Amino acid sequence: MVGGGGAEQELSADNVKGIVLALLSSGFIGGSFIIKKKGLRRAAVASGIRAVIVGEVANFVAYAFAPAVLVTPLGALSIIVSAVLAHFILNERLHALGILGCVMCIAGSMVIVIHAPQEQEITSVKEIWIMATQPSFLLYVASVVLVVSVLVFHFSPLCGQSNVLVYTAICSLMGSLSVMSVKALGTSLKLTFEGKNQLVYPETWFFMLVVAICVLTQMNYLNKALDSFNTAIVSPIYYVMFTTLTILASIIMFKDWSGQSLGSITSEICGLIIVLSGTILLHVTKDYERIPQSRSIYAPLSPSSTPRLNGELLRRIEDDARSPEDEEKALRRQEMY
Numbered sequence: 001m002v003g004g005g006g007a008e009q010e011l012s013a014d015n016v017k018g019i020v021l022a023l024l025s026s027g028f029i030g031g032s033f034i035i036k037k038k039g040l041r042r043a044a045v046a047s048g049i050r051a052v053i054v055g056e057v058a059n060f061v062a063y064a065f066a067p068a069v070l071v072t073p074l075g076a077l078s079i080i081v082s083a084v085l086a087h088f089i090l091n092e093r094l095h096a097l098g099i100l101g102c103v104m105c106i107a108g109s110m111v112i113v114i115h116a117p118q119e120q121e122i123t124s125v126k127e128i129w130i131m132a133t134q135p136s137f138l139l140y141v142a143s144v145v146l147v148v149s150v151l152v153f154h155f156s157p158l159c160g161q162s163n164v165l166v167y168t169a170i171c172s173l174m175g176s177l178s179v180m181s182v183k184a185l186g187t188s189l190k191l192t193f194e195g196k197n198q199l200v201y202p203e204t205w206f207f208m209l210v211v212a213i214c215v216l217t218q219m220n221y222l223n224k225a226l227d228s229f230n231t232a233i234v235s236p237i238y239y240v241m242f243t244t245l246t247i248l249a250s251i252i253m254f255k256d257w258s259g260q261s262l263g264s265i266t267s268e269i270c271g272l273i274i275v276l277s278g279t280i281l282l283h284v285t286k287d288y289e290r291i292p293q294s295r296s297i298y299a300p301l302s303p304s305s306t307p308r309l310n311g312e313l314l315r316r317i318e319d320d321a322r323s324p325e326d327e328e329k330a331l332r333r334q335e336m337y
Contacts, residue, residue, distance in 0.1 A: 014119045018066020021058045022074040028055030030081025064186030068250035070116040076279045098285040104278025111271030115264040125188040129203040137253045167225035172241035176249040178214035236280040
């Protein structure tokens with residue numbers, strides 16, 4: 001362990017389970033993009049959706065076993081899986097910066113895994129409720145609700161389709177709350193399956209309601225961001241903001257850094273910065289190669305001047321005769337989810 005004078009801690013059994021599940025999630029989600037793009041149109045979409053569902057379920061369960069500080073950054077590995085498989089299967093060349101991005105993501109993830117905090121032992125959803133109602137986290141929730149409200153009701157109508165930060169900030173802020181609720185709900189279900197029924201407590205159902213509200217809001221504004229701006233712009237900004245805010249929320253609510261040495265915390269921060277930087281490189285190199293030279297990177301994805309997720313967009317996604325460019329957009333949208 002670097003500095004701090006503390007003895008190096010071995011990975012707990014729960015952390016190992018969380019890491020394995022997070023890696024499986026990244027593999028399924030990253031591979032789903034290749035399946036959908038490589039296979040026949042309808043068969044590929046069906047297989048890709050199944051792969052995404054399996055990946056998201058694994059990611060959901062991972063949060064029940066390991067801290068968000070550990071699980072969330074490992075999501076970057078799905079981009080590596082997608083990039084590497086595309087290089088070998090789809091003959092999409094992975095350039096030097098893309099390779100550097102992959103190496104940075106792997107190296108940063110290893111640093112985070114080595115220095116990750118141990119998962120707290122929780123015996124009841126009521127313990128999570130106490131964490132969720134502590135003043136510091138309530139202040140964070142109130143701040144998120146206030147900022148999101150201002151963005152939704154003031155800035156979104158005013159400059160939502162001209163400033164990429166508006167929609168991505170809404171997604172990221174709500175995403176941080178959704179992950180906290182997912183972790184609370186996942187832990188409750190894990191305890192229930194272990195024989196300690198948590199479904200009798202209203203707190204479990206409250207967390208389930210919060211998950212639904214946050215995820216629906218998050219997906220709605222992610223759709224708007226992807227309809228208004230190119231993926232090359234949305235992807236890195238969203239990933240950096242979402243990951244940073246989720247880790248911040250977890251540190252406040254679950255006290256992930258409590259009891260860790262300064263050296264371990266510094267190492268985790270450095271590892272996170274490396275992962276975020278590698279992710280930006282991967283997104284930029286992968287997405288900019290797909291942007292037609294005649295189109296500005298700020299041009300809307302939709303041909304209309306004010307693109308929205310409406311019936312016209314749904315008809316274009318379901319249209320069998322759509323152009324290769326439209327298919328590419330639909331695949332990238334599903335990969336973002």
